[in-house]
């Protein structure tokens with residue numbers, strides 16, 4: 097579908113992409129984490145897209161099996177939500193992932 | 201106002217009250233925390249009350265200066281949101297507060 101293609105293009109053309117909602121503290125946490133690591137994520141606020149928001153959230157669910165926000169991609173790879181991202185960082189695996197994706 | 205009186209009654213008649221939204225992970229965290237401490241909070245899901253939800257959230261803001269969820273009360277006392285509650289627990293101050301309120 098067109099939205100699916102648009103998501104795939106977005107996540108491959110941007111180092112970090114976070115599908116988010118403006119009021120959500122878990123989304124805030126994940127955006128802050130990336131900024132602290134020196135990376136400016138591309139943030140797509142699903143609640144600011146009118147009726148397109150829920151549509152996008154549905155397509156994301158089809159693509160990632162995840163229906164929640166934040167929905168996080170690094171180097172085109174789906175890494176999960178807030179807890180997954182924080183875990184990856186605590187294990188020391190997030191920064192190497194970012195460095196490798198940057199290098200490409 | 202009637203809603204203000206209803207909130208005051210609710211928070212004084214229940215050991216722990218959490219004003220919450222069903223989809224919110226910060227609210228889930230706080231509910232889980234109290235259950236782990238052996239306390240069953242009274243949970244009011246603001247997104248399940250139709251038009252009353254936003255009204256209640258406004259009155260809570262007037263009463264507590266807090267417009268966000270979760271909005272947490274222990275022993276009738278406003279303690280704050282998720283971060284405040286977690287902090288209080290880490291400092292070892294939450295359980296004494298619960299014990300004292302239970303005693304009353």
Ligand SMILES: N[C@@H](CCC(=O)N[C@@H](CS)C(=O)NCC(=O)O)C(=O)O
Pocket residue numbers: 117120122163164165166176177178179180223224225226
């Ligand atoms: N463990 C997940 C929790 C994700 C989650 O439950 N997200 C909530 C918001 S905090 C959500 O998307 N709720 C449904 C919605 O807002 O559409 C994570 O760490 O990201």
Ligand SMILES: N[C@@H](CCC(=O)N[C@@H](CS)C(=O)NCC(=O)O)C(=O)O
Pocket residue numbers: 119120121122221224226267268269270280281282283284
């Ligand atoms: N630091 C606060 C953050 C509270 C917060 O930003 N809550 C969000 C949801 S996670 C909120 O209420 N947003 C506005 C709304 O949903 O009406 C806490 O720990 O509770």
Ligand code: FES
Pocket residue numbers: 119120121122123223224225226227
């Ligand atoms: S909406 Fe509260 S943490 Fe996401």
